[in-house]
Amino acid sequence: MSRQFNLVPRDVGRIETPYRRIVTQLPAPGSLTVLETLRRIEPMAMQGQPPVVWDRAEGFQVFDAWGNQWIDWSSGVVVANAGHGRKEVIEAIQKQAGAHLLTNYCFPSEPRARLLEKLAALLPEPLQKIFLLTTGSETVECAIKLCRTWGMKNGGRHKHVIVSYQHAFHGRTLGSQLAGGIPSLKEWIVNTDPGFVQIPFPDGWRTRDTSFETFERHLREAGVEPANVAGVIMETYQGGSAAFAPVEYMKRLRQWCSGHRALLVLDEVQAAFGRCGTMFGWEHYGVVPDVACFGKGLSGSLPISAVAGRADVMDLHPPNSMTSTHTGNPVCCAAALASIELIEAEDLAGNARYMGAILHSDLAAMAARIRNIGRVFGKGLVAGVSCVKPGTREPDGEPDGDLAWRVVERSIEKGVLMFAPVGYGGGTIKICPPLVITEEALRESLAAFGEAFRECLV
Numbered sequence: 100m101s102r103q104f105n106l107v108p109r110d111v112g113r114i115e116t117p118y119r120r121i122v123t124q125l126p127a128p129g130s131l132t133v134l135e136t137l138r139r140i141e142p143m144a145m146q147g148q149p150p151v152v153w154d155r156a157e158g159f160q161v162f163d164a165w166g167n168q169w170i171d172w173s174s175g176v177v178v179a180n181a182g183h184g185r186k187e188v189i190e191a192i193q194k195q196a197g198a199h200l201l202t203n204y205c206f207p208s209e210p211r212a213r214l215l216e217k218l219a220a221l222l223p224e225p226l227q228k229i230f231l232l233t234t235g236s237e238t239v240e241c242a243i244k245l246c247r248t249w250g251m252k253n254g255g256r257h258k259h260v261i262v263s264y265q266h267a268f269h270g271r272t273l274g275s276q277l278a279g280g281i282p283s284l285k286e287w288i289v290n291t292d293p294g295f296v297q298i299p300f301p302d303g304w305r306t307r308d309t310s311f312e313t314f315e316r317h318l319r320e321a322g323v324e325p326a327n328v329a330g331v332i333m334e335t336y337q338g339g340s341a342a343f344a345p346v347e348y349m350k351r352l353r354q355w356c357s358g359h360r361a362l363l364v365l366d367e368v369q370a371a372f373g374r375c376g377t378m379f380g381w382e383h384y385g386v387v388p389d390v391a392c393f394g395k396g397l398s399g400s401l402p403i404s405a406v407a408g409r410a411d412v413m414d415l416h417p418p419n420s421m422t423s424t425h426t427g428n429p430v431c432c433a434a435a436l437a438s439i440e441l442i443e444a445e446d447l448a449g450n451a452r453y454m455g456a457i458l459h460s461d462l463a464a465m466a467a468r469i470r471n472i473g474r475v476f477g478k479g480l481v482a483g484v485s486c487v488k489p490g491t492r493e494p495d496g497e498p499d500g501d502l503a504w505r506v507v508e509r510s511i512e513k514g515v516l517m518f519a520p521v522g523y524g525g526g527t528i529k530i531c532p533p534l535v536i537t538e539e540a541l542r543e544s545l546a547a548f549g550e551a552f553r554e555c556l557v
């Protein structure tokens with residue numbers, strides 16, 4: 100949504116609990132110099148997030164420099180799975196930086212080998228070849244390239260169609276936006292590629308019919324021959340709503356892809372590394388993709404991403420034809436390895452499962468009481484609360500972006516930090532705390548969120 104938060108400080112009332120502290124006007128008057136510099140120099144596109152100037156972040160909390168502190172429900176943007184500012188991650192970064200190796204392009208390095216070995220051990224067969232990159236969008240670009248190369252090799256030039264889902268977000272680069280399912284984001288592309296086709300995502304709400312037959316029907320309606328599909332790319336859950344597809348649909352999709360020699364690509368950029376209460380989000384479906392994209396929670400901190408896939412797919416391109424300047428940067432590799440070790444050692448997927456049960460039962464109770472909540476989707480420590488205009492919950496909910504925006508703003512005033520609403524019509528409030536959040540902090544933040552929601556309805 101094209102909105103900006105107001106930079107005029109206003110009285111918001113004092114909050115002081117062990118976890119939350121709001122003791123200034125918001126935005127904090129002392130932060131205005133930084134905020135104004137950013138507004139002046141950065142493009143407007145960078146001004147969509149709440150004006151909270153992060154000074155430091157630890158565990159499940161974010162602090163500004165003026166005495167305010169929040170329980171974080173953003174994890175940055177679904178990044179800090181192992182918690183913000185973990186000592187082990189900082190030490191790994193310091194140790195690698197202290198070893199005086201800050202960059203090495205595609206020359207071999209030990210930190211890269213160690214991270215890859217860890218990932219290969221975690222990933223199921225057949226995802227045993229892994230390529231490190233820097234951003235999530237880059238992994239999607241790479242997956243598209245692999246699908247098309249695979250398709251053309253196995254079925255000729257007609258086998259190039261990339262099927263993906265409406266409302267999907269796969270990144271902001273050209274290819275990732277072609278695969279994305281948000282038409283307004285790709286108007287600038289003008290000559291969109293007819294080899295990219297989006298079909299409805301079976302969320303069971305805005306798409307009522309979740310049977311797999313709809314997949315085949317929509318392909319037919321789009322004039323796509325199954326034999327011409329090179330790959331199907333899906334976010335494990337839709338980032339804009341946190342909706343998962345039905346298990347049965349996914350099992351049939353897996354079979355369909357194998358049967359038609361199309362690659363199944365799961366974009367796990369948001370879903371992996373414990374977020375959904377499992378190490379990988381696809382475990383909820385009981386299927387394994389041919390190619391997977393990772394980012395965000397892979398390091399929980401420094402920029403690093405990865406594509407994992409079948410060896411025959413990953414080896415389609417010869418030496419030096421799939422590279423990236425910062426591939427497997429040694430400091431980022433060290434951070435990622437330390438973060439994954441924390442996720443494993445502290446069973447943070449288990450914590451996400453346990454806390455997720457509390458989160459989702461509380462949100463379900465809220466949705467039962469509040470008619471402006473259309474649906475709550477998600478699993479583990481990710482939830483999407485879809486705000487709708489009153490009386491439109493069924494059949495498919497008219498999004499209420501204004502309400503979502505006000506609730507986010509009010510929650511922040513109460514010491515619960517979230518990023519701006521996302522999804523269809525900007526109506527989804529996304530909840531994704533670091534996986535180290537405690538039960539006490541989760542319950543406290545849920546109570547504050549509930550209060551904020553009620554106050555926005557009167």
Ligand code: PMP
Nearest residue numbers: 234235236268269270338368369
């Ligand atoms: N895929 C998904 C599912 C995402 O959520 C995102 C980022 N929100 C991306 C891809 C793109 O990642 P990045 O911003 O790191 O390019």
